[in-house]
Amino acid sequence: MDSAFVIEKFILVAVIFGISLVIAMYSTYAERKVAAYLQDRLGPDRAGPFGILQPLADGVKMFMKEEIIPTSSNRFLFIAGPGLALLCACIGTAVIPWGSPVLIAGKTIPLQVSDINVGVLYIFGVVSLGVYGVMIGGWASNNKYSLLSAIRAASQNISYEIAMGLSIIALLLMTNTLSLKEIVDQQHGWRWNVLYQPLGFLIFMVCSFAETNRAPFDLPECETELIGGYHTEYSSMKLGFYLFAEYINMFVSSAVMAALYWGGYNYPGMDSMAVWLGPTWAPLFGTAVFFGKICAFIFFFMWVRWTIPRFRYDQLMNLGWKGLIPLAIANIIITGVVIAIIEKF
Amino acid sequence: MSTQVFYFVATLSIIFSLMVIFAKNPIHSVLYLILTFFTFTVHYVLLNAQFLAVVNFIVYMGAIMVLFLFVLMLLNLNKETEPSKSPLIKIVGVIAGGCLVVTLIGSLKSASITSPLILKNPGLGLVENLGKELFGPFLLPFELSSLLLLAAMVGAVLLSKRDEVEA
Known part of the structure; x- marks a missing residue:
């Protein structure tokens, strides 16, 4: 482990963190602009041209607000909650392959922090x-609504994790590897997994909506029933952390969906582009394509939020347990049978 | 390097698992247990058993402990609701604890420092090798244990169903 390796990884981690934070920041802006567009309004347009500085203004507001910690709350856990939410949201970026190895100053640098198997x-x-x-956070607030929301979040996550895992198993049957880098490389050019696993992708996508607590599955923060949900008692930047974690989660799950099913940094005609642009710019162009896909998914998240109303809790559970899990199991069986037939003949 | 990390993480495991027992609040106990499981994950990584590490991470930290926390939050245990223990239970506890101490002392007395075990195949913990082992020589026990889990699951569903009919 030489120092060049450490510095290289350190820079990569810093850049990825920076990018995910900036994207999360501008997702809050995009969310309001998309909502405004879908509802035929203008949206934020005061801070800077087209309201482009709105996230900065929000950030300043969050930092300047009074910080309130309820006296009957568990102080340490109350502060640890939002920190943990943000940490868990950020560490997912470590294994995502952002691009094929890029040649910088005579050195090939992989655009992935860690390619664990x-x-x-x-x-x-x-x-x-x-x-x-x-x-x-919900428990430490010592508030009934927060607690109910925390319990909802837990049962929702556990229920949808099962369907999510099962939908991934069907994909793994095809790819024969658990390494994200290899899965993306297998989708060279047009061979995107979504073409072979459309049902698996659909299940995975619905589950990632539920796992990120986004509408129509945002029951943990259902304001008509639970005031503000798990962050009812939170103020200032601790609230900001929770909101921010949601957007980073959205970014990471968009990246995972794009990498697992939509080819990651692969695009049709990439071989001729690689010849034309050379070993430095072609991988970076692939990364740009990847980010384009991610942004499309983030837009889709927002589009769905402002189109579909929230589920009722029993509907959510029915969909998860009686809809998605049997579908995912059927998908595994079909995939397995088809693979067996192909290998036989 | 790896030995030092091991001793550091091992100390943390012991401290956290002691805190699980000593914490007054059951929620704190569960949170310490989660930390304990996290240190176990680090141990697995140190042993080059990456698959076991990540499965421990997903199953124990991500699923089972969430359920524990979920149940404890539903129960909302307080100091007032804690059942008072009768003297008989206390005496039984003292005797059981004494037996445990005797056993521990006895086993520690006969213990000797062993040399660390060196695996013939250090890559055994990787997914591919583990899969080949499980689906090769250990196929029957593996499938049987999956049947056992399935039976337990069906049993749990059945129990909850019966409750519903009576109510």
């Missing part, structure tokens, strides 16, 4: 860990 499972673990921030 259980990458898919790591993502899955981080996702399942994400609920602790909500649960701990």
Whole structure:
């Protein structure tokens, strides 16, 4: 482990963190602009041209607000909750391959922090860990509504994790690897997994909506029933952390969906582009394509939020247990049979 | 390097698992248990058993402990609701604890420092090798244990169903 390696990884981690924070910041802006567009309004337009400085203004507001910690709350856990939520949201970016190796100053640098051979499972673990921030914060608030919300978040996450895992299994049957890098490389050009696993992708996408607590599955923060949900008692930047964690989660799950099913940094005609642009710019162009896909998914998240009304809680559970899990199991069986037939003949 | 990390993490495991027992609040106990499981995950990584590490992470930290926390939050245990223990239970507890101490002392007395075990195949914990082992020589026990889990699951569903009919 030489120092060049450490510096290289350090820079990569810093850049990825920076990018995910900026994207999360501008997702809050985009969310309001998309909502405004879908509802035929203008949206934020005061801070800077087209309201482009709105996220900065929001950030300043969050930091300047009075910080309130309820006297009957558990002080340490009350503060740890939002921190944990943000941490769990951020560490998912470590195994995502952002691009093919890029040649900079005569050195090939992989655009992935760590290519562990259980990458898919790591993502899955981080996702399942994400609920602790909500649960701990909700419990530590010592508020009935927060507690109810925390319990809802926990049962929702556990229910949808199963369907999510099962939908990934069908994909893994095809790819024969758990490394995200290899899965993306297998989708070279047009061979995107979504073409072979449309049902698996649909299940995975619905589950990631539920795992990120986004509408129509945002029952943990259902304001008509639970005031503000798990962050009812939170103010200032601690509230900001929770909101921010949601947007980072959205970014990470968009990236995972794009990498697992939509080819990641692969695009049709990439080989001729690689010849034309050379070993430095072609991978960076692939990364740009990847980010384009991610942004499309983020837009889709927002589009759905402002189109579909929230589920009722029993509907949510019915969909998860009686709809998605049997579908995912059927998908595994079909995939397995088809693979067996192909291998036989 | 790896030995130092091991001793550091091992100390943390012991401290956290002691805190699980000593914490007054059951929620704190569960949170310490989660930390304990996290240190176990680090141990698995140190042993180069990456698959076990990540499965421990997902299953124990991500699923089972969430359920524990979920149940405890539903129960909302307080100091007032804690059942008072009768003297008989206390005496039984003292005797059981004494037996445990005797057993521990006895086993520690006969213990000797062993040399660390060196695996013939250090990559055994990787997914591919583990899968080949499980689905090769250990296929029958593996499938049987999955049947056992399925039976337990069906049993749990059945129990909850029966409650519903009576109510």
